[in-house]
Amino acid sequence: EAGVAQSPRYKIIEKRQSVAFWCNPISGHATLYWYQQILGQGPKLLIQFQNNGVVDDSQLPKDRFSAERLKGVDSTLKIQPAKLEDSAVYLCASSLESGRPLHFGNGTRLTVT
């Protein structure tokens, strides 16, 4: 089966600019997650979707981050405006349903200068 697809792989922007990341989960996977992985740290959950509804966004900095999963398939994560501390790898993961193992994409590495 095809894995979780993410794009772009790399992105460099200046602070205060906007950026968007895209994720295409494994076909049929109802649950989708976005994680932020800062260098030297483990991934931190930003948001969890079940189909096109948000299950948990308690760790999402909502003043600058937003995410959507229209039609319950693809998802986009947006940062506006970006700060230096947003430099990280953004990982998307999906699972068949909540309570099933996660499958991770290769991530998008964001550098904010």
Place this chain on the structure above:
Amino acid sequence: AQSVTQLGSHVSVSEGALVLLRCNYSSSVPPYLFWYVQYPNQGLQLLLKYTSAATLVKGINGFEAEFKKSETSFHLTKPSAHMSDAAEYFCAVSKTNDYKLSFGDGTTVTVRA
């Protein structure tokens, strides 16, 4: 809230030597525990998981981990390191079955020829 602590951010082993990566957890309820591996510029891959069945869990690539409730530990071992084991390893915990993962900060393994 559950969390994990990985002892040692870097481990260096000789090829053929034992690999031992330490993970301690804190959880108010019996947890699910996981080990993931991340190769450079890739997403996370599940090595093994503990879900309250057998305390000794065998995973892929010759790795295994033992759940010790008395020590609140879930250390990862491999009897004989291979060059291909060079990667970053993450311990993670979730509540019983929601797979909402909290990760440790990771341990980078280097293998010396």
